[in-house]
Amino acid sequence: MGHYSFKTPDVGEGIVEVELIDWHIAVGDEVTEDQALADVMTDKANVELSSPVAGRVLKLACPAGEMVAVGSELVLFEVAGPGNEDEVAPESSTGEGTAETVAPPAGTPSPQAPPPTPAASPRATAPAPHPAPAIASRGKVLASPAVRRQALDAGIDLARVPGNGPAGRITHADLDAYIATPATATPRARSATEQFKVTGLRRVIAQKMQASKRTIPHFSYVEEIELDALEALRNHLNTNRAPDQPKLTLLPFLMVALVRAVERFPQANATFDDEAGVVTRYAGVHIGIATQTDQGLKVPVVHHAESCDLWANAAELQRVAEAARDNTATTAELSGSTITITSLGKLGGIVSTPVLNKPEVAIIGVNKAEDRVVARDGRMAIRRMMNLSSSFDHRIVDGYVAAELIQAIKAMLERPALLFLPGAALDQGVPR
């Protein structure tokens, strides 16, 4: 009998300690090899540790819930055989059992050949040494060392390369031909990588997104809007619009709704300078419009949306978005927003989690409008439905306020007359 000390392994990338979540064994348990011992957690993952030996558990390092240093003893086992503790010089690895059986074992070093037949050697009491793992004396692929190395460098599995050399040998020409062939006929594994320096607008986007997500605790809220009344109005307006009036999409209505809503909830039309610890609320409503351009994401701004009517907002929205796409937008047109709308149009999906346009504290995302089956008056009905997905800076905007804001927008979009009736109650949408 010997003692075997199982040390806490490095289960992650150079971690120094793990949290012991749960033990699967207790002191006194008989454990088989590979039996689960414990669950541990690193900052990246939960890992189940299994036993390297069979034996009886003598000692556990700590109760569950504590931190354990990598390399420190986790479990002490009593094992058959010498173990790894207190054994400065364990028995010779060939394992002759007793002093009586003094004899040369079969194991003179044997290059290439497997260990000789154990029948003639006194090894019965000890496990026979295994041959080295994964070192085959002869692989399957027939190719010269140079070809094998070239394939490895190119990330190509030679087993897939047809060999046209003698005896099916894969020649340099075969490998070159395989690399040159477009991967049309048979799909093949690709390992090429391409690296780009992140520069220009992409770098600005990366920095802004990172700053936003790193510093702002986002709170997201999704609500569905019934659009039938709004769509009826929009269609009517579009059908009967004057030649100088732009065609209306949903967004100008949302802009008007937003202007109205933030009059009631000025917390959302604000910027937060978190280094200075100062919130700035704005009397004007300057709506950023997240716009996909050839260069990447830009946010042109409709300034003073509160001073524009529906038509003017629609026209201005169209103008600044086009300027952003044409790359003709001025710096002024690309800055100064106090709240942002993001819409992917037909690609709007069901739900999104918009990233705040720092230092703003609110962003409203528009998802796709579609006919859905809904319950109305105890019956199934088909309605034009659309979700709004919004995010708020939870440091500044409480969840309750955020919900009230979105409910107000919902009330206006579902009963569009309210958009044009300042002072009307905004706490209810269409009856469900």
Added chain:
Amino acid sequence: MTTKCKVLVVGGGPGGYVAAIRAGQLGLDTIIVEADRCGGTCLIRGCIPSKALIHAAGRFEALNSHARKPRMGISLAAAPTLDVAELIAWKEGVVDRLNQGVEGLLKRAKVRIVGGWASFSDAKTCTVETGEGEQTIRAEHVILATGSVATELPGLPFGGPVISSTEALSPTRLPARLVIVGAGYIGLELGIAYRKLGCEVSFVEALPRILPLFDRELTRPVEQWLKRHGVAVHLATRAKRLTETDDGHALEITDAEGARQRLPADQVLVTVGRRANRDGWGLENMAVDLDGPFVRVDDQCRTSMKNVWAIGDLIGEPMLAHKATFQGEMVAEIIAGHRRRFDPRAIPAVCFTEPEVVGVGLTPDEAKAQGIDTVVGRFPFAANGRALAMEAGGEGGFVRATARRDNHLLLGVHAVGAHISELAGELSLALEMGARLEDLFGTIHAHPTLGETLPEAALSALGHAIHIAN
């Protein structure tokens, strides 16, 4: 004092020092720790000193033979004399030169050499007791290359008249009667050298045959040499214990039937194998998985612990320097970001017995066991002009080529004969390149050389060798 480095190599043998040089060449900040001189078992007390001793023993025996009986018109008036101290000093000179060469190469590759015994407290940290005090080294990558040590027999512990190959390579005087326990390649190489130097040598082997890693056909010429030179070989026999007698010692042995016998001996050389050097340097603190007596690695020599690598004898058979060297170079390149994998088609094995034996790839029996239909060709040294001209034709030497019957792909080449070890490179290259029999005899081999036996063996496999009757 704590030193940090990118790569820490533990052990300065043929695996470790090559890993360190390659790592240095690749610009990695590298430290190598070695308690002895750099060079390892191979250079200090293995391959190289034994080859020096074998060479000197051959010279001594040749001179003796001329003194006994004139040959080629050469005669000696008196038998040559042997100064053992001078012989060992010459051998040490060879070792010193190589050792200094290795250390010079390490320094040129900007590798720091730390002299002392490493002791690991965790997988990436070790302390070394150096001449200038204790030094702590913390490394990003650790390459374990601690090699192997001679296996002891429980009833015959090393000490006094019981010696290992290490002592047999540095004798102060030669024993009159040497009994060698274990007739593997280490025992046979040393025993044959000692016999040539004039000792009375006998072997005790537990298996029913010598050199178990080669087949009977290959070992027969060696058996014949032993017989001709009066070397007793006790097969299927076990060494029991050493007792003292009036004029020295006697080793008690028991054969398969239980019959006992006492072999008088002045020294007993135990060469029953080597075991991985796993003890005494903190491996147990590194949390690496083991594989029987070895450290478990994958085909890139990664252990179960991240960024801890193991190469050479420590990870298993075959325990051969050239395998360790190849792995050492590979691991350094992997650490430097290259894609490499240990994927040899063959690892050659060479045995410097009398005559020499070499083997690469599969034997006919091994191929048969894998269900491969083969053709086998043989060509004797006795039919090779160069062999005859250097007295190497009369010992039953031959080359044997084994190939697939369907496409003549070479599976293995084995040979026994004087100087045959020097053919090992061509044999390995042929296997690595995926040569067929046609490639062997389609290559013009220089005449007159021993290498001409190779295309002839290949031709013989197809039934049309030129210089023998097929």
